[in-house]
Amino acid sequence: MKPYIWDPWTTARTDPDRSAVIADGERYSFGELTAHADALARGLRGLGIPDGAVVSTDIPTGPVFFALALTALRHGFGLFPIDGQLLELPLGRALLTSVAAALHITAEQRANGPALPCPVLTEAELTARAAGATLPATPPAAGRLVFATSGTTGLPQAVARTRPRRPYRGVAVVERYGAGADRGPHLMANPTYHLGTLGPALYALQAGSTVVVQRSWSPGAFVELADRHRADSAMLSPDRLTDLVEAGQAPRHRFRVVFHGGAACPPAVKRAAIGLFGPVLHEYYGTSQGVITEIGTAQWLDRPGSVGRPLPGIHIEITKDGRPLPAGETGAIDIRLRAVDRDVPDADDVLRTGDVGHLDGEGYLFVVGRAESPREIRTARLEHDIRLLPGVTDAAVLDGADDEPVCFVEHGRGDTFEDPVPAIEATASELDLPLPRIVLAASGSLPRTPSGKLKRASLAALARSTPRATE
Template sequence: MTALGLWGIAADTPDRTAVVDPDGRSVGYGELAAMADRYGRGLQAMGLRPGDAVVLMLPNGVEMVALHFAAQQTGLYTVAVNWHLVGPEVAYILADSGAKAFFAHERFAEVARAAVEEAGFPESGRFAVGSGSSSGVPGFRPLAELGADEPAGRPDERTLGAPMLYTSGTTGRPKGVRRPLTGADPDDAPGTAIWFFSIFGLAPHDGHVHLCGSPLYHTAVLNFVTISIQLGHTAVLMDRWDPAEMLRLIERHRVTHSHMVPTQFVRLLALPEQVRTRHDLSSLRTVIHGAAPCPQEVKRRMLDWWGPVVVEYYAATEGGGTTIMAEDWLRKPGSVGLPWPGSVVKVLDEQGAELPPGEPGLVYLRMGTSSFSYHRDEEKTRAARVGDLFTLGDVGHLDADGYLFLHDRKADMIIVNGVNVYPAEIEGELAAHPKVADVAVFGVPHPESGEEIKAVVQPVDGAEPGDALTAELLGFAAARLARYKLPRSVDYVDELPRDPNGKLYKRRLREQYAPA
């Protein structure tokens, strides 16, 4: 039987390509496993033990992948940070996760420095990836020092770790989704990984090559890369996604599968005809998309171009989901599919009663007996549950055949280029400005990014609404929020619509810009 898992494949065929770095360098399974072993030994020498957390703020590259596997084999929680965040946001995650080590790239040196200073993070746990012999980040040690003085071989204590994923909290602050460690052997390719890929028609050692064009800090993106490697599929990494470059890489590496978001489809379709037809894309077998609703016309055009290889899924960080293959989608356009094997999908009313086919309500999920909790937010954990089911707050319905159709995403969540943006966090920062009496933030339709962020502000008495105030507010927010969270436009009103109890009727505002 052909070996599975990073270390099993490394032992059998060490020269087999595991990763193609964005610079074009091929890294074999043996080299990748050795890197993960060295980093794992280094983390244990620092005193990290199973259940501790490490934070990674790194671009796509072999270092990010090796550190993830190092943490996975030493029982650590891996927190992959969105590198668009600003210093205070990263500092919050460092503190909230209880991280014992922080890895940053020199590209993000300014943010990394601000984060460790605000969080009071110890220098002994700071490491940086740089292009030269130095770390590239003042006050950080070069990554090459981690484990360099340890004896060769695997870490002394090996037990399977887990990703710790951050999602929104009730106050707008992100909350970590932390699953109990299983105690499994890291050498074993997880059966759940084989099962998950089988949903999309992907099997171990079946000649697949995965192309990763999105940042590895996204949950699904990291999962697809690491599972691909575990099952013997080469992972080709892009640093910054570009539509024409993606087509070139598909032809160059005979790519068979990728994970994408609808915004990337839009940009591919916008390429000139001579660019779109220049490359041989016949190797493609499965192109998986999710994370945001895909306009039906966009999906039809992709199916016309690439053929019946486009697969859609709807899933939650917390567990559970649905999938729909191309042929089924053409029969039921707009659907996100049937539940995964072992997954339960139900639509319930506000009292928790199950609704009949065609009736819209809140979508609830469950994946087997999987359990999770929001780190340090038991209230959010309880609020999301009905029995052993949980909801993301999405509204949808099931048809008579059990196919799920989504009517809307979370009531307030904004999705920009496939990335979740939570208005409460933005509102909280803008409300801190002395010229803001009240503020509402929501998404409005955008033809390419799906949605863009709109802020409606009620200024304090005496503050003059207009371009000058908008520039002042956006400048204020830019120092406190990542750029992708900044409103693209600001409108002004005399008073926001609230009921006597203070509840904001945000739907009334939204409907002014996107009538039902």
């Protein structure tokens, strides 16, 4: 199929009654979704919210949330989705200040909560302001999304994606992404607060697919929704992929593509998922600014553990002390962005990811972990190698008291799990690291962020208080 440009307003003109977003008992057609997006835009203009300003929202994932996302993209605003519980904390309110939020949009008026650093309106109040307001005759430059980092290693920080310099046009519909007006729905089973989880769903919606939202996670409910709606695509964070693998559950209706990303996925889990779903897994690696690499199932099976090659126009460089390293050597992963992703068009922007890894001879990227110092690189390598052990479903290695490594190891409940202690101690010795403490835990029992990553900030406290498990 030759790629083509598509957008929800085109779907609304050609098939206005086609379902756009379904969440529990809520449903919007494409006609209703785009009409609501335009009304929200008029409401923002009627309030005098300037072009390019950032608005935040804690509206739950569903039809109204996606209408607001389309409002931002088409009508030239920034949208910052934030968990409502975070707004009760000083951190959440500080994030709104850091993005200079001009307005916070909520589903229901907040009562008795802390004051926010910007005006607050309900979605209904904002829509009511649309009466008599008009939109600019000349379309503005497209809007953008703003996300907070996951906060796995510390406090979350807001990251604004580069605003496009041209009006909104939609997305390029590409066969490998399994979306389009002639495709079945996309099943969204993760929160909206991160690009990795929202991105595939928002892409599918713009391409013409229905988005079905699973608000309460369980493997059984995921399978039931996929079969009921005959979903053609889905996004799963690695922890939820692990849940499905351990439950041995897959829909009878086969997906065209299952996206995963946002955290490292142990090769054993991914192989099991390929056996469960078929050769349809599509992995991506990126930051809160955007996707950097992607890899399909066939390419991954040839290079297990790789996160793929960079997207067109993106250049990956592996460096040490500022100098490029040859293929196969591990160093810092630096990204030279495409011109379209640069805040200053002519700048040669370099994105320091904070991750370390290496490229093979064909340009495929292998990510080891997050690190800066030589000691941190060895610790990241230990964590990476632990994920390769049979039965391991996730791992995190942190420094405990007296710089002693503490290895948190999640494992499945199947027969493939073997005692990892001898292998971990041997690897630590090879990497010239002290003998580690090893904390074993069942899959899904360690603290995680809403996007499915192990929450290192919480694990750091456990590392300082957990007794040695190997004594």
